[in-house]
Amino acid sequence: xxxxxxxxxxxxxxxxxxxxxxxxxxxxxxxxxxxxxxxxxxxxxxxxxxxxxxxxxxxxxxxxxxxxxxxxxxxxxxxxxxxxxxxxxxxxxxxxxxxxxxxxxxxxxxxxxxxxxxxxxxxxxxxxxxxxxxxxxxxxxxxxxxxxxxxxxxxxxxxxxxxxxxxxxxxxxxxxxxxxxxxxxxxxxxxxxxxxxxxxxxxxxxxxxxx
Numbered sequence: 001x002x003x004x005x006x007x008x009x010x011x012x013x014x015x016x017x018x019x020x021x022x023x024x025x026x027x028x029x030x031x032x033x034x035x036x037x038x039x040x041x042x043x044x045x046x047x048x049x050x051x052x053x054x055x056x057x058x059x060x061x062x063x064x065x066x067x068x069x070x071x072x073x074x075x076x077x078x079x080x081x082x083x084x085x086x087x088x089x090x091x092x093x094x095x096x097x098x099x100x101x102x103x104x105x106x107x108x109x110x111x112x113x114x115x116x117x118x119x120x121x122x123x124x125x126x127x128x129x130x131x132x133x134x135x136x137x138x139x140x141x142x143x144x145x146x147x148x149x150x151x152x153x154x155x156x157x158x159x160x161x162x163x164x165x166x167x168x169x170x171x172x173x174x175x176x177x178x179x180x181x182x183x184x185x186x187x188x189x190x191x192x193x194x195x196x197x198x199x200x201x202x203x204x205x206x207x208x209x210x211x
Contacts, residue, residue: 001026001106003201004115007128008174009077009162010135012185012193016128017110019194020201024108029100031111031118032080034093036071037061039079055083059092074139074150074158081162084112087171094118112166115177124204125180126197134186135159179204 003020007013014030021028039049041061047054070076083089090113097118101107109118115125130138136155143150166174176182181200185193 001124001205002101002119002122003106003108003124003126004119004122004177004180005108005110005126005128005197006112006114006116006174006177006180007110008112008135008166009081009159010138011128011130012138012190013110013126013128015190016126016183016185016193016197017108020197021108023194023198024201026106026108027100027103028108028110029097031093031097031109031114032077033066033071034096035080035084035089036076037065037068038083038089038093040065040068040070040076042083043076043079049079049082052086052088055086056088056092058083059089074143074155078158078162081165085165085169085171090117090172112174113172115180116175117172120177123208124201125177126183126200127176127180128183128185128193128197130184130186132156132159132163 001024005013005017017028038055038058038061041058042049042054045058047058049055097109101109101119115122133156136152136159139155140150140152181204183193183196183200
């Protein structure tokens with residue numbers, strides 16, 4: 001069983017994907033970490049994330065970087081959005097994601113093009129979203145919780161810029177896939193969002209069994 005969870009930054013898709021993985025007993029891949037690893041690698045190499053050659057060279061990152069706490073920072077998240085616009089970068093990471101999805105028993109993947117590009121034949125597809133202000137508030141709260149002093153206006157501007165890049169890029173833009181269910185988490189608690197996600201997945205699986 002393969003479950004695809006897509007959505008914009010800070011929509012809650014990662015939290016939901018991990019909860020689904022626990023519920024169904026499946027391995028989970030946050031594909032955004034791969035792009036964050038590329039972005040961080042470009043930074044460490046003093047490269048330009050907007051230059052395709054620099055971003056592509058960074059795709060050969062050492063797996064050890066996936067455990068680097070810096071991957072979770074807002075700065076690296078922004079770099080990930082910038083390197084992900086390059087078609088060659090996305091192509092370089094496609095097979096790694098498909099191999100993860102194809103493992104025995106299935107898997108759950110979350111990202112921005114899982115159901116549209118990586119595994120369009122996924123057994124269940126969810127598109128998780130939330131308003132820009134709610135997503136910015138989540139980033140703000142997370143930053144404060146980790147001892148930071150985030151600026152709300154800057155967070156809103158960054159999320160809007162990332163949305164624009166993700167939705168307007170020529171290759172694999174962010175969009176809701178055909179057959180996916182929309183889950184807006186703007187006014188939902190984490191538990192409520194997870195329960196709705198489980199219900200949506202169960203309903204999709206049931207429809208497939210009865211098709």
